[in-house]
Structure formats: structure tokens, C-alpha cells
Amino acid sequence: MNAALPKIEAQALFRYVLRLGDLSLVLGQRLGEWVGHSPALEEDLGVANLALDLIGQARLLLTYAGEVEGRGRDEDKLAYLREQGAYYNAILAEQPNGDFGQTIVRQVLIDAFQLELYERMTDSLDERLAAIAAKSVKEVRYHLRYSSGWLVRLGDGTDESHARVQSALELLWPYTVELFAEDDLDRMMADSGIAPRLSEVHAAWVQRINAILAEATLKVPTDRPHAWHGKRGQHSEHLGYILAEMQYLQRAYPDARW
Amino acid sequence: MSSVILSVDERVALAWNALSTVEDPEIPAVSILDLGLIRFVTARPNGDLQVGLSPTYVGCPATEVIRGSVKDALKNAALGGFQVTTVLSPAWTSDWITAAGRQKLHAYGIVPPERSVANMREVLRGDRPVACPRCHSVETETLSEFGSTPCKALHRCRACLEPFEYFKCI
Numbered sequence: 416m417n418a419a420l421p422k423i424e425a426q427a428l429f430r431y432v433l434r435l436g437d438l439s440l441v442l443g444q445r446l447g448e449w450v451g452h453s454p455a456l457e458e459d460l461g462v463a464n465l466a467l468d469l470i471g472q473a474r475l476l477l478t479y480a481g482e483v484e485g486r487g488r489d490e491d492k493l494a495y496l497r498e499q500g501a502y503y504n505a506i507l508a509e510q511p512n513g514d515f516g517q518t519i520v521r522q523v524l525i526d527a528f529q530l531e532l533y534e535r536m537t538d539s540l541d542e543r544l545a546a547i548a549a550k551s552v553k554e555v556r557y558h559l560r561y562s563s564g565w566l567v568r569l570g571d572g573t574d575e576s577h578a579r580v581q582s583a584l585e586l587l588w589p590y591t592v593e594l595f596a597e598d599d600l601d602r603m604m605a606d607s608g609i610a611p612r613l614s615e616v617h618a619a620w621v622q623r624i625n626a627i628l629a630e631a632t633l634k635v636p637t638d639r640p641h642a643w644h645g646k647r648g649q650h651s652e653h654l655g656y657i658l659a660e661m662q663y664l665q666r667a668y669p670d671a672r673w
Numbered sequence: 674m675s676s677v678i679l680s681v682d683e684r685v686a687l688a689w690n691a692l693s694t695v696e697d698p699e700i701p702a703v704s705i706l707d708l709g710l711i712r713f714v715t716a717r718p719n720g721d722l723q724v725g726l727s728p729t730y731v732g733c734p735a736t737e738v739i740r741g742s743v744k745d746a747l748k749n750a751a752l753g754g755f756q757v758t759t760v761l762s763p764a765w766t767s768d769w770i771t772a773a774g775r776q777k778l779h780a781y782g783i784v785p786p787e788r789s790v791a792n793m794r795e796v797l798r799g800d801r802p803v804a805c806p807r808c809h810s811v812e813t814e815t816l817s818e819f820g821s822t823p824c825k826a827l828h829r830c831r832a833c834l835e836p837f838e839y840f841k842c843i
Contacts, residue, residue, distance in 0.1 A: 457817035457827070464819040471732025475761070546762035550731055554841045561818045585706055 423607050429484045429500025430503060431604050432544070433493070434646055435505035435532075436476030440524060441654065443469030444661050445512060454515050461561055465522070468554040475547045496666035506645035507590035509654045516576065517583035519565045523627060524587060526559035528594050531619040531641050535611035544609060563627045581633055588636040593643055595610060595620070600646075681716045683699075684752045687715045688722055691750035698738045699822045702781035705739060709769025712760045721754035722747070727765040730823040767824075767842050778840060782806050783825065786842035803839050805830035 446466035452460035477490040512518045536548035569576040596616040604610035712725035728736040767786035775785035802811040810832035817827040825838045
């Protein structure tokens with residue numbers, strides 16, 4: 416199917432594609448919690464639309480992961496019937512929404528990551544991932560425009576809004592380290608020309624984030640070591656609650672369709 | 674009539690005709706051809722028609738409906754076997770909306786998208802003025818980056834005070 420693609424283990428590619436798909440799925444599910452509770456109708460539409468795009472991207476990625484695995488699992492089986500330890504998203508995505516400012520901070524950090532990642536993945540040797548990246552990058556670019564617009568307004572807003580987003584940034588910043596921490600799987604994907612080097616993605620992300628934070632009059636927190644490994648299936652307590660809600664129906668009524 | 678054997682070219686042309694009748698379920702003023710969603714119609718070696726369909730946004734619920742309508746239109750046109758393939762790359766862009774499609778959107782009260790700009794800074798930061806579809810004033814403001822469907826944003830005219838929708842430029 417991909418003539419130029421070097422031979423790599425299907426299981427490795429499967430796990431890597433799930434990392435990408437799970438990040439979108441879990442973040443999309445988190446954003447969905449805002450529906451009906453946002454500070455204004457426009458923001459309700461905004462976060463719902465971000466969630467919709469992210470879940471659309473997750474569908475493409477999970478479908479592909481299921482095909483790579485070759486055991487007959489489709490997007491629904493992968494989303495609804497996997498346990499927490501078989502989810503491979505970086506744990507930043509599963510962190511609670513907090514106030515609207517905290518949600519926006521999390522969104523900016525992940526939007527900028529996805530933008531830099533997908534821009535570089537459009538020339539992946541894996542044609543399917545290249546196509547998904549080409550489609551997703553346009554949506555992600557629009558997401559960052561929305562989230563960074565809000566971060567600038569809140570950061571450069573009142574004393575209260577400034578203090579709140581600065582403290583959300585301090586809270587969430589340590590989790591960004593995991594996004595760029597290259598492990599064996601990331602290295603294998605980069606060596607095979609399937610994914611960009613995370614060090615390159617990181618350098619571009621730092622530049623972009625610094626510019627947004629400067630405009631928002633926010634201080635860049637200092638990097639600290641992290642002890643989380645969501646990319647390997649070790650999650651914070653939050654993911655279990657997200658999955659409990661998301662998977663309830665399929666667990667209670669297996670194979671229910673509508 | 675049904676016994677007439679059509680050439681490949683005729684079947685492809687008739688398929689395009691049939692597809693031109695498929696409306697967008699959210700914006701019935703435009704067809705899916707106006708929006709540039711059909712990327713190709715070809716005939717496979719076994720004679721089946723192959724239709725390439727691009728989604729506007731990957732999570733857009735209308736995509737499934739459109740897929741169903743495309744299949745119905747091709748079935749009703751009785752052109753033989755066919756497959757509908759999803760085309761993700763090159764990714765759909767609002768630049769593919771045809772000139773006729775832009776006019777129809779405007780007449781329907783939705784401002785068609787700007788041609789996309791290569792300059793990232795302009796895409797990310799610069800809000801270009803969008804003219805009100807009713808009074809044509811450029812004294813307008815963005816109410817929401819997102820609207821009633823994934824493809825639209827919400828604006829308001831400061832001159833005539835009416836809200837209006839803008840088809841997002843991606």
C-alpha cells in the first residue's frame with residue numbers, strides 16, 4: 416500500500432498512530448464537557464466545534480490504527496472498548512477543564528503542538544498519515560487562531576484574568592514536557608521517515624508559544640522534569656473518569672447502534 | 674432506453690449530471706459540485722464508476738449525509754456499479770468553491786470565503802474586512818469564530834446591525 420515505507424512492525428505503527436488519535440479523542444471529549452456550560456453562547460459554539468474537529472481527526476486515526484493492527488478492530492471498538500492502560504495520549508489532554516482560562520491554556524499548548532507536528536507530517540513516507548495530517552493541519556491552524564486569540568485577551572485583560580491564566584500556565588506547563596520527550600517509539604518513527612523529529616517540533620513550538628505568551632503579557636514558566644508517561648499507557652487519575660463516561664453505553668449495551 | 678449501451682465517457686458525464694443535483698444538507702442553496710467536494714469521476718477497468726469525495730471538515734456530520742445522497746443519486750441514475758472513495762489529500766480548501774457557488778452563497782445570505790492567503794501571519798492574526806451581504810458595508814465585526822456548522826463563522830454588520838454568516842476560509 417505504501418511502496419516507499421520501510422518495513423516496521425505493525426504493532427509499533429499501531430501504537431504510534433494511537434498516540435496521535437488518543438490525544439485528539441481525549442481532548443475532544445474533555446472539550447465536550449463545556450457544551451451548555453460555556454461563559455457565552457459563542458464560546459459554547461467555539462469549544463463544541465473544536466471538539467467536533469478533534470473527534471473527526473480521531474476517527475480517521477483510530478480507523479487507520481485498526482487497519483494497521485489487522486485484528487478487525489474498527490474506530491468504535493478502539494474508542495469504546497479499550498482500558499485506560501491501552502490509551503496512549505500524553506496526559507496533558509486529560510487534565511481537567513478548570514475555568515475557561517485553564518481550558519484555553521491547555522488548548523493553546525496542544526493546538527501549537529498539533530500544528531507543528533502535522534505541518535511536518537504532511538510529507539511522511541506513510542501516505543495515509545501524510546493525508547490525515549494535510550487535512551487536520553488546516554483545522555488545527557484555525558483552532559490555534561481561536562485559542563491564542565482568547566489567551567491574548569485573557570492574559571492582557573484584567574488583573575483577575577491575567578492572574579488566572581498565568582496560574583493555569585504554571586499548572587499545565589510541566590505536562591508539556593511529555594509531548595516532546597522522545598522515546599524508542601518516537602525515534603523509530605522519525606528514523607523511518609513516518610514522523611518528524613520531536614526535537615524539531617519542540618523548537619518550533621517553543622518559538623510559537625513564546626510569541627503568543629509575549630503578546631498575552633504572560634511569563635514563560637521554567638521546564639521541570641515530569642514523571643508521567645501517558646504515551647506508554649500510564650495515566651493520571653483523570654482518564655479513568657473520562658473513559659467511564661465515554662464508554663458507559665457500549666459497556667452497558669455491547670454493540671448498541673443507532 | 675435502458676437497453677442503450679453507453680460509452681464510458683457518456684456514463685462519466687451522466688454521473689457528473691446526477692451529482693450536480695445533490696444539495697449540501699446544511700446549505701441547500703449550493704450543490705456539492707458548487708462546493709468542490711467531488712474530486713473526480715473515473716471508470717475502473719471492470720467498468721465500475723469511481724467517485725472521489727472530499728470532506729470539508731473531518732468531523733462534519735453532514736459528510737455522512739452527503740455520502741448517502743451521492744450513492745442515492747448514482748443509484749437513481751442507473752449507471753451501473755460504482756464506488757465512492759474518500760479523498761483526504763490534497764485537503765479540501767474553500768478555494769475550491771466555484772464562482773457560481775460563491776454567487777449562490779452570497780444570494781443565500783452567507784458571505785463566501787476570501788481566497789486563502791499564503792501568509793501565515795495574515796491567516797492567524799489579520800482579520801480582513803468582510804462586507805455585509807445585505808448593505809455591503811465593511812463596518813462589520815466577528816461575533817464568533819464558529820457558527821451553526823463547522824464551515825461557518827458568525828459576524829455582525831455595524832451599519833445595518835444585522836448578523837450574518839461567513840463561510841470560513843481554510
